[in-house]
Amino acid sequence: MTLFTSAHWGIRTAEIAADGQIRLLPWPGDPDPNVIGLDQLEAGVQAIRVCRPAVRKSWLDGGPGSRPDLRGRDPFVEIGWDEALDLAAAEIDRVRKTHGNGSIFGGSYGWSSAGRFHHAQSQVHRFLNAAGGYVRHENSYSLGAARVILPHIIASMPYVMANHTSWDVLRDHTQLLLCFGGVPWKNAQISAGGVLRHHVRPGIDAMRVAGIRMVNVGPVGDNLDNAAAAWVPCRPNTDTAVLLGMAHVLHDEGLADRAFLDRYCTGYDRFLAYLNGGADGTARNPEWAERISGVPADTIRQLARDAASHRTMLNMSWSLQRASHGEQPVWALVAVAAMLGQIGLPGGGFGFGYGAANTLGSNEGLLVGPTLPQGRNAVSDFIPVARIADMLLSPGGSYPYDGKTRTYADIRLIYWAGGNPWHHHQDLNRLERAWQKPETVIVNEQYWTATAKHADIVLPATIPAERDDIGYSTREGHMVAMRQLVPPLGGARDDYDIFTELSRRLDCEETFTEGNDSAAWLRKLYEQNRGVLARQGIDIPDYDQFREIGLIDFADQKAPVVMFDAFRADPEANRLSTPSGRIEIFSETIDSFGLADCPGHPVWLEPDEWLGRLPAGDDRLHLLSDQPERKLHSQLDASAHSRDNKVGGREQVHLNPADAAERGIADGDVVELSNDRGACLAAARLNDRIMPGVARLSTGAWHDPDESGRDRHGNPNVLTLDKGTSSLAQGSVAQTCLVRITGPVNAPPCTTAFNLPHFVAREEN
Template sequence: MDQNLMNSLTNKKMKRRSFLKWSGAVTVPALVGGVTVSNKLMNKASAETVMDDVEEVVIPTCSTLNCGGKCLIKAHIKDGQIVRISTDDDPRDENADNEQFPQIRACVRGRGYRRHIYSPDRIQKPLKRVGKRGEGKFEEITWDEAIKIIAEENNRIKEKYGPASRFSLYATGQTGTVGSGDTVIQRLLAFDGGYLGRYSNYSSGQHLAATPYTFGETGAGSSCNTLLDSKLIILHGMNPAETIFGHMNMYLRMAKEKGAKIYTLDPRKTDTNVALADDWFPIKPGTDNALIAAMAYVMFTENLHDQDFLDKYCLGHDEEHMPEGVPAGESYYSYVMGEKDNTPKTPQWAAKITGLPTNRIIQLAREVALTKPMAWVQGNGINRHMNGEQLSRASSMIAALTGNIGISGGWAGPNAPSIAQFEGFPIPDNPLGISIPVFKFTDAIVRGTEMGVEDGVMGLEEGKTLPANIKMIFNMAGNCLVNQHSDINKTIEILEDETLCEFIVTSDIYMTPSAKYSDLILPTCTFFEQNDVVGPWSYGQHMFLSQKVVEPLYGSLTEYEWMAKLAKELGIEKEFTEGRTQDDWVKWMIEESKKKDPTFPSYSEMQKNGVHKFKEITVVRFKEQIEDPENVPFNTPSGKIELFSKTLWDMNRPEDIPAIPKHVAVNEGPESELTKKYPLQIFGWHVKRRCHSTWDTSDWMEEVQTQELWINPIDAKERKIKDGDMVQAFNDRGKIELPAKVTSRVMPGVVCVPQGGWFNPDQNGVDKRGAINVLTGLEASPFHCNPQHTNLAEVKKA
C-alpha cells in the first residue's frame, strides 16, 4: 500500500458529513426483547457509504479484545468508515492450511467486529455517578473535569491510606500493549509511589501454581505443530473450537488428516468434539483425578506403564523412588493400589465417582498406554476447580506414566511456552513490592489489613499484613469488578458500601454491569481507533500491528491518552510518557524487537502486512532434559519430574494439598452431602458467541447462540422440563432465569450455562440473563485461585 495514502487514511479527521451520517445511525437504537438492535439503521448507513464515489482501501489490523485467536482483520475503508471486514488470505497457504504459515482467519466473532465500533450502545462522554453506587445514575462531564476528579481522589486516598490502597483490577477487554489500559495504569501508579500489585489469573491460576511442583516451571506444553506427530490426542477440558487458542484448531485438523485419533474428556460434548473428535469421554466436573488414578491402576496391573522412563526421569512413582524423610506407603503406586487406605483405585471405584462406565475407563487407559506418541493436552477448564491444583498435576501424571514427555507428538502438561520474542510496553517495578492473588480483591476490600502470607500475599515478611484495605480501583475495560467475579450478589453488596472502596474508575466502551458500579466512567476507543501491538494467547506463533483505521468516535480517548493527561495533573508526565505518544511507543516496541530478532519486520513492513508470522518454530517441551538428564536436569529440587513433591509434603496439608495428585473430594462436588439439597453440578463454559463477556449485547451473536441452560434429558424429565421452557437455576447464593436446552450433549447430573452473560436482576434480585457467577462462590482454592467451575445447584421450571 502506498505510504502516503496509508498516512492520510490513518491520520485524517473523518469528514463531518460522514461523522453525522454514522452518529445519526448509532445513537437512535431500537430495543427488542431487551437486546439493542439497529439493523435498519446500520444497513441504511452502510448503503449510503457504499454508494459514495470514493476509493475503497483495505488496511490490515487485529483485535485487541481478550480473545485467544487474535485473528487478522482487514478493514475495508471508504469515506472514513469501515464498510466491511475480510480476513487472512495469505497466498502462501494456497487456500489451504499448511504447517509453516497457517492462515489466521477470523471466527464468527471476528466477522462481526464492525458491529463493535458502530454499536449504538457505546459510551460517548465521561460520566460521573450521581445516584447511589450501582443505581446506574450518571451525568455527563467534560474530559478536563474527569481528569481533575481522578487526580483529586487519587491524591486524597494515597495521602490518607497510603499507596497500597490503590489497585488496578485484573481483567481487561483490551489485551494489547500500550493500548491496554490495564498495562498502562500500572506504569502510571508505579511512578506515583506504587500500588497494591496482583498475580495469577482467573483462567489458568491453578495450572500456574501447580505445574512448578512437577516440572519446576509453569509452562509444560509444546508448540501446536508437534501434534502432527501424534497418533492419539486427548483434549482434557480443552475446547479450542470455541475458545480459539491460536492455531490449535488448524493443527488438530491437520493431525486428524494425518491419521491421528482425537478424544475429548469433558462433561459436555463440545463443538470441538463435534467438529474434530472420534470419541467423547464424559466425566463429572472435579473428578478427573479419580479417572486418572483408575487409568494408572489398569496400567500398573496390566504392565502397560513405561517403567524405564519413570525410573530414569521421575520421583515418587513407586516406593523405590521416593525422597528421603518420607515414610513408606506414600508413593503414587501405593496410593493407586490402595496399600495404605485399603481402597484400590480400580475402574469400578472410579466409575462410581466420575460417572464414566468401567469398560470405558479400561478402554481409555489401554489406548493411551499403547499408542505413542500420545498427547494429553490440558485445557484451562480442568483447573478452575476447588481441587484444580491437583487436577492440573494429575494430567501430567499420565504423560509420565506413558513416557510421552520430551518427544514430538507427546505433551507434558498445561500452559504453552511463549514463542514470540517481542519487546513489550515497559512497566517499572512496583516500589511497594507487594501483591495479592487476583481472585482475592474483594477480600482485600473488606479485610486487607488482616491479610498476610497465609492469604497468598506476596512481598510481605512472615507475620506482617497489608498496610491498607483497597480504597481505590482502576477498572480498565474489564468486567471482573462484578460480572466475571464470583458470587455477584455478595460482590455488589461489598461494592455498594462506599465506606469500603471509596472510589472506582472504569474506562470502557459499553455500560457493562461492572461499569454501573463505578464512580466515574470514561469512554475509551475500540482497537479500530488506535495503534497497538498485540500477540495471541498461548499456542500462537505470530505478532500483529493492530492499526488505527478510523478516527475515534464521540471524542473518545485511548487509555494512554487520558492517562498522559492524568500524569500531567499528578506532576509525573515526563516520567510516564518519556516524551512519546502512543504511536511513538508502538514504533519503539517494534524497533526494540527488531534489535533482538533481526528477522522481525520494520514498522513500515508491519503496516503493510499487519502481521508477522514466525516460521519454523517447533518447541518440544523438556526435550533437552530427556535427551541429556545429567547436564540438563529439571528445575525441581531433585532435578527430576516430581510426581511426589517433598515441598508439598512439608506443607503438612494432606487433605487439600497432597504431595501426589490424589482425588480430593470437595464441598460442592458430586460426593458432597450438599447434593441432597442441590443435586446438580453447574459450571459455565466459554461459548463461541462471546470472548468472556464481550459481545453479550450483540444481536448478531445472539443469532449465533442464545443464552440457555443445557440439561440432560434424564434430569429434565425428573423436573418436568421441556426444551425451551424458562427455568430457574439456584443455590444459596442466588437465582438465575433463562431458557432450557434439553440435550444429551451434557451428561446426567450436570447442567451448564455459557459464561459471560451480563448480570440483569429484576426487582426481586433474580438474574434474567443467566449470569453464571450469581451461583459461584467466593472461597478460593488451596493456592488462592479461582474455583468457578465447582458449584452445586438445583433447577426448576420458572
C-alpha cells in the same frame, strides 16, 4: 494500501466503501477464520459506548465514600474532561497521602486489546507505578491453580503454553489422543495479541484424516469433534479419580515405564504408596474410581492399557483446574504421563490446554515481541486475582498462598482499566457487597458494562479501531500495524492520554511518559524489537516501511515443536526449573507447607459441591460455566453475532433431555437456575451431548440483576462459588457449583443489560 487491525479472534483487513463506511474482513490467508468482532463498529454496539466522562451522582454530591450501596443503581452526571481528570487525580492523591499507595488496588483483568501498546493492563500498571505503586493481582481466573502448581512439579505455565507439541507433530506421530475435558475449538478462536492462522480445527481435522484415535473423557461430549472422538461421560470434578485409577492399573499390570521414572522423575515411590492404600487401606484402583466418577472400571482399565500400548498424548482442558482442589487433576495428569514414559517424545506426553487458545500447539516461531515497560512497583502487596471480594470484605485478614501466610490490604480506592469483574468473578451478589467497601472506584471503560455502572468516576476510552497500535502474540507468526480506522466516538480518549493527563496532575508525568507521545512510543517499541530480532538473525523493515506494509508474516520461522524434548535428550544439561531439576511426582516443597487440602503428591479430595454428595431425592444439577462460542468472555456481548445465539434475549442453558423431561421443561422454555448464592434466568436448550445430572450455561452475558438480585440475562456467576481452589493456589472454583433448575417461568421480565445508566443534570436531586 491495505489497512489492518487486530482482534483476539484474528487479523482483520478494512474495506472502505465509497460512502466512507468501514467493513472489517478476516485475513484471507487464515485457514479457519471466524466472524467474531467483524460487527464491532455496528450501531448497536456503538450505542452502548461511554461517550463522555461521568460521575456517580451521590459521589459527586457527597464526596468519597458517599452512598456506596447505590453503586450500580445511582444515576450519573456527565462532566467535562478537565473536571473529571481533576477529580480523579485529587482522589488518587488523597488516598496515597492519607492511607498510602498500599490502599490503591490496580484492577485490570481482561482482554482489553490485541495491541501491545494500547493494552489497558500495561497502561494502568505503568501509571500506578509512576504514581507510587499499588496492590496488584497475581495469576488469572483461567489458570489460577495451574500457574501455581506447575512450577513446583514440572515447569512454569508460560513455558508450557509456549512449547506445546505442535499439531503437525501430533498428526504424524500420535496414535491416541486421550482428552479430559475435550479440545473445545470455540475457545481456541482467540490469542492474546491476535491470530494470523487458526490451528485447532484444522489440526483436529488432520488427525482424524490420519486415522488417529481420539477419546474425550468428561461430562460434555460436544467439546471435541463429534465425528472424531469417542465420548466417555464422567461426573464433573472427578477426573483426578479416573487418572488415579489409570495410574493404579499402570503400576499393577507392570505397564509403568520405571526407567523413565527413575531417570527423569522424583518421588514416585511416595505416590505409589498412596495409590496402593498404604496409609488408609484404600487402593485407588478402577473400582474405587468408578464409585466416584461414574466411569466404568473396565473402561478406566482399558484406557490405561491403550495409553501404555500406543504413542499417547494426554490432554486436559483448563476448566478442570477451575474447581475445588483444581491443582490435583493437573498434577495427576503429569504423573500419569510420566508413568507412560512418553514425555519428550514426538506425539507423546501431555498437553495442558489444547483448545484453550490458538497458541497452544502452534508451530510458528517463538519470537520476542514489543512490550511496554511497566516500571517498578513500590508496593509489595498482591492478591491471587480471584480473591478480590475476600480482600475487600476482610481488610487485615490473613490467608495462605503458595506456602506463605499473607495479609489482605485495606483498599480505599480501585482503579480499573481493561476488564469486567462482573463477568469474571464468582458469586456476584457477594462481589456486590464487597464492592461497597472502597471509598472510590475509577474506571477507564469503552462500554457501559456492569463494572462501569458500579464505578464512581467513569472515563471514556477508545477501542482498537480508533487508534494506531502494534499487534503481536507469542507463536502466532505475525506482527501487524494496527491502523486507526475511525475517529474516537464522542469524547473517548486513549488510555495513554488519560494517564498522561493524570500523571501531569500527580507530578509524575516524566516517569510515566519519558517524554513520548503515543506515536513516539510505537516507533520506539518497534525499533527496539527490531534490534532484538536482528540479533536473532531475523530482519524486518523499519517502522515507516512496516506501517506501509501493514503485516509481517513470519511463516519462514515455522518449525515442529516437541515439548520437553531437550530435557528428555539430556536431563542433566537441560534440568527443569523445579527444585530437583526433574519432574516432581512428589514435591518436598509442597509437602513442607503442611496443607491438608494440597499434600505432597496427587490425591483425590472431595469437592465442596458435587453430584456424589447429593442426598436421596435431591434434584440439583452440576452447573458448568464454560467459555462462550460467539465472544471472548463478555466482550461484544451486545453485537448482533452474540445476540443471535440468545433466545428471547437470554443465554441458553444446555440440559440433557432426560433432566428436562423430569422437570417438565421444553426446548426454548425460560427457566430459573438457583442456589443459596443467587438465581438467574436462561433459555433451555436440550442437548444429548450433556450427561444426565449436568447443565451448561456459558459465561459472557452482561450482568442484569432485578431488584432481588436475580439475573435476567443468564449470567452463571450469580450462582458460582467464590472460594479458593486450595490453600496453595487460591484459584477460581467456578466449575464447582450445584443448582436447581425450575420452569417454565411464566411472563419472564425483559433483559436490560444493554440499557444505558440514567443520566441527570448536576442540579437535580
